[in-house]
Amino acid sequence: MSRAKIPAAIGILAALGLLLFLLPLAGLIVRAPWNQALGELTDPTTTTALGLSLFCSLTATAIALILGIPLAMILARTRGTLRNVLRALTTLPMVLPPVVGGVALLLAFGRRGLVGSLLYQAFGIQIPFTTAAAVMAETFVAMPFLVIAVEAGLRSLDHRYEEAARSLGAGYWRVFVRVTLPLLRPAIFSGAVLCWARALGEFGATITFAGNFPGRTQTVPIAVYIALETRPEAAITLSLILLVVSVALLAGMRERWLGAL
Amino acid sequence: MTLDAVVRVRRNGFTLDVALTAAAGETVAVLGPNGAGKTTLLRALAGLDEMEGRVVLDGEVLEDTSQGVHVPAERRRAGLVFQDHVLFPHLSVVENVAFGLRAQKRPHPAAVAQRWLVEAGLGDRAGALPRALSGGQAQRVALIRALATEPRLLLLDEPLSALDVSVRAEVRRELTRQLDSFRGVRLLVTHDPVEAMALADRLVVLEGGLVVQSGTPDDVTARPRSRFVADLAGVNLLRGRAHGDQVLLAGDASVAAVSAGEGDVFAVIHPRAVALYRSRPDGTPRNVWHGEVDSVDLHGDRVRVRVKGPVPLVAEVTRGATLELGLTAGATVWMAVKATEVSVYPA
Secondary structure (H helix, E strand, C coil): CCCCCCCHHHHHHHHHHHHHHHHHHHHHHHCCCHHHHHHHHHCHHHHHHHHHHHHHHHHHHHHHHHHHHHHHHHHHHCCCHHHHHHHHHHHHHHHCCHHHHHHHHHHHHCCCCCCHHHHHHHHCCCCCCCHHHHHHHHHHHHHHHHHHHHHHHHHHCCHHHHHHHHHCCCCHHHHHHHHHHHHHHHHHHHHHHHHHHHHHCCCHHHHHHCCCCCCCCCCHHHHHHHHHHHCHHHHHHHHHHHHHHHHHHHHHHHHHHHHHC | CEEEEEEEEEECCEEEEEEEEEECCCEEEEECCCCCCHHHHHHHHHCCCCCEEEEEECCEEEEECCCCEECCHHHCCEEEECCCCCCCCCCCHHHHHHHHHHHCCCCCHHHHHHHHHHHCCCHHHCCCCHHHCCHHHHHHHHHHHHHHCCCCEEEEECCCCCCCHHHHHHHHHHHHHHHHHCCCEEEEEECCHHHHHHHCCEEEEEECCEEEEEECHHHHHHCCCCHHHHHHHCCEEEEEEEEEEEEEECCCCEEEEEEEEEEEEEEEECHHHCEEECCCCCCCCCEEEEEEEEEEEEECCEEEEEEECCCCEEEEEEHHHHHHHCCCCCCEEEEEECHHHEEEEEC
């Protein structure tokens, strides 16, 4: 142990900071209606919201994987001003208030939106306030986490693996599938987990763009917010579920990080 | 089967400009100091980097920038072996070897790969992941991986340099064995003269992006044409203009030699032929120069004394002599070399 002393003031501030994290969690656990928890869990409103949340967040993660990996490749393997602008735009949703994202999505894909009006006129398709809208909102907010992780993975990848594969006669797609993707697996995995966690907790953009329709767009975070007024026990139970999922994710990721060391 | 290449690469103020031919059955080593452009040359030949010029392998044009021809790396059948194996870390040893066979749609890739490994005495490592191999084993697997696809051109990028000295001999043996039975064109780049001398039939010396000398290892070291080659051969190399029995160096100095000829020449003096004195010697040697000891390096019981002055030379003397003469850095000395010990050839 180093013998350098830490001043008391820093210790006190750190303790305050820790309390700010821990007290709300303690409140959640202490006030949890443990005897009613099972009942709440099997309540149709809860199960519907849970099922919808799972479906939307997993779909959003899948879309993020399909679109985000190619995007990360473009960002990692090109240079120039255009790339820098693209990169900034890609990461914008990470810092943008989610509700602004929701408004932006409405303006683009709403019935009178930029693209939405065309879709409506040509095919009669309306996106806002559907499950698809919830998925889009979650993808919009969560995909940057995947893109950033995969881009970082690509940057630290030794290009000579791909060059060795090419010199052995492997064409682009074989190199991509058999060499690049497997070597990127840790980055893709952690990016996908972060992306999924963000999608699962999405509230602002979803409620703005998709609204609050039980069974269609009412995901768990929205259900928690709504239930807080009328059925606080349900809100607490659902919150606990999200908490457990988050802790499990963190533990899983930690294992992975430690394993990589 | 032959390789005929003219490769030009310009990058960040560096220009590589090399014409190279190599026949099947001979190992050509491109030897040069770091930064000479060796790896650039290899990568251009492999089709991995952009280049200008023309590369023809066995009659097939792989690259001709004037005609817009470029055969991509994956269709060149040029096996590449990197300095540090670059085995795919997520694939087992046998799958690493089978990778190229699968890519080229050869029959029974796993069985063929296994046979290659068994022949190299690595059969028991087939199921291991690359990280479980020793450095020497990994590099041998990397060599087998490149050879298993039966390339027409084998490109080796400093294949022994990253290895511990203790395992170099093991890998060099394997390399020699594999190179002997390989029927394509073999090209090795290295900055290590020992590696080049041990493996190559012909040397091409590259410096600053240009070929400064080529020939058999004996030719090259007998008649160095650059500082780099002279250093690796352990001889003194001087450049000047010959006139009669004299070679005029830059500055005012001159070297007496036997029939030096006329024009630009190299003069080579072996360090063993340089005698050192504390005062100006008076004798038969025609070359007597004054200088200051720059450094003294011990090589076993021999000492290499580097002397700076109008004619900078390295002298090789015994340990006893250095003690007796008090040769330390900064000491002033006289050097004497007989004219018959100076070999001169056209630059």
